[in-house]
Amino acid sequence: MSNATLRKNQKNQLNNTGINQQKLRAFAGELAKDIHTQDDLADLSASLVKMTIEAALGAEMEHHLGYPKYGQNGNESNASNNARNGYYSKIVKGNHGEVELAIPRDRNANFEPAIIEKGQTRLGAFDNQILSLYAKGMSTRDIVTTFKEMYDADISATLVSNVTQAVITQATEWRNRPLDEIYPIVYLDGIVIKVRQDKQIIKKTMYIALGVNLEGKKECLGLWLSKNESSKFWLGVLNDIANRGVKDILIASVDGLTGFPEAINAVFPQADVQLCIVHMVRNSLKYVGYKEHKNVASDLKQIYQSITEEEALLALDEFEYKWDTQFPSIAKSWRRNWDNVATLFAYPEAIRKAIYTTNAIESLNSMIRKSIKNRKIFNHDNSAFKVVFLAIEAASKKWTMPIRNWSQAMNQFIILHEDRLKDYV
Structure with missing residues (x-):
């Protein structure tokens, strides 16, 4: 025994x-x-x-x-x-x-x-408490002070660093773990952070891929940090996902990230790309004054809530005729991105609710932002990876149930993509 x-x-x-x-x-x-x-x-x-x-x-x-x-x-x-x-x-x-x-x-x-x-020299719960405080954005010095005030325990900054450094090993294993062969939906987004590098403070973006598996449960697929966003960068992200076992993605829901549609279709040629409608509307209203804001938003709703693509294009024509003199960039933006907006109309209502917005990943981003808000500047890339990884670990504990309306959406997926799903369901 x-x-x-x-x-x-x-x-x-x-x-x-x-x-x-x-x-x-x-x-x-x-x-x-x-x-x-x-x-x-x-x-x-x-x-x-x-x-x-x-x-x-x-x-x-x-x-x-x-x-x-x-x-x-x-x-x-x-x-x-x-x-x-x-x-x-x-x-x-x-x-x-x-x-x-x-x-x-x-x-x-x-x-x-x-x-x-x-x-x-420490009880397990002690290390967990250090990691919990670190995940909430507290600095090493703050954690040392907190343990002295709360527990009258003298710990060194080196001890805190050693405990949190073990997270890098976990994060590395996590980022290289095998993935499922197919994900019906993958959301992709990024968060801007500041990092010290070469004696300068530069802005980088932490990119996050959130998948919805066949059971309808959310799963973070990986993290990538980059200074510059490009088609080449996104090609590397998608190749990383493919090399870890993903063979197919049905729908990629993104917020208009540069170069992503081309990159995902290069790796997953059958995947549909859907631009987040919420981001499209938000960007459209960015320069609309207060007096016109409500009316412009209402007219945009007529576009994306249309039943068919033909109806949506007609609503876009009417919007352009009404508002083009005051806000000419709005209709141009929707037409320029239409190929990746119209994906929405190719799917029934149950699936539209799942891909209509990137809220699933934005809720995760919200938790990450809470963790990094106290960290104005990260001293190095690994420090950023540690904090973001711990925030994702905390968020994933709540992902025990399928996303809303998933059973209905999955039934529709099986009908629409029977040949691609037959080996998995």
Whole structure:
């Protein structure tokens, strides 16, 4: 039986025993009588952590030796004649500050506890707390100060850097992981950040690909950082996705990023490209005055809410006739991008709702922006990757359900793209 299994069995036994639960409640009631201040509570918490870990270490030693404390260590159960050999003191840091533990030793010096490994100086939750604060945009210096104020624990900036540096390994593995062979929808967008490079502060864009898999669940496919956006750059992004196993994309929903339609069709020639309508409208209204804003927005709605492409083109003609004198650039923009706007009208209502806007990726971007808003400038590319990756990890924990109306949309996809989906559904 492994140490992990041993601890799991002990926990299950505790949870399933009513008497133990009653004893725990009674014990907690007795302890509560001595709690009068926040400091009393903190001291109690640290003491409970100490007692719990030391009890678990004792159970691990018992399992290691094969006999209980004060029991007999006969030759049959302990052929090596190993035995307990006292304790050594070790200080570990945790959310309750510093805790001094008594770590048991064995005579043969081959006992390796699992709950507190050799060389470990922090509890697991402690590292998670550091990463959580880092993901929220706090700097290394801020985290050091926060732990001193909240837990009275002295940690160094080097310790925080070492904990967060491990994220780069995770992020690298994540960015190179295999992907599904087909995604019905892929949204693509970017967030501008500032990074120090060659003694200068330059603007770069962190590009994010968010896929919707066959189950209708969101999945971030990758991150790419670039100073300049171009068809060549987007070709590299799409080739990276293809090299990791993606064979087909049904619809790519984007916000008008330069060079993307050409790049995606070069790698996935059957993919339809849909420009985000919300971005189109937003860009159209950018230079419209307050008085005309409502009327222009209403007339644009007649275009993108049309039932057919013919009806939409007629609405565009009417819009152009009415507003071209005041705002000539609006109709020109819609006509220039029409090939990638009209994709919308090739699909039924259920699918239109899914590709109508890039809101799915914009909600992710919102979480990322919250994480980076306190970071005015990143010291290097890896620092940006760490923060954004942690924000995505936090967001992905909520992606447990399919997007809205997915079952209806998927039924339509199967009918429209039967030949492309037949091997997958």
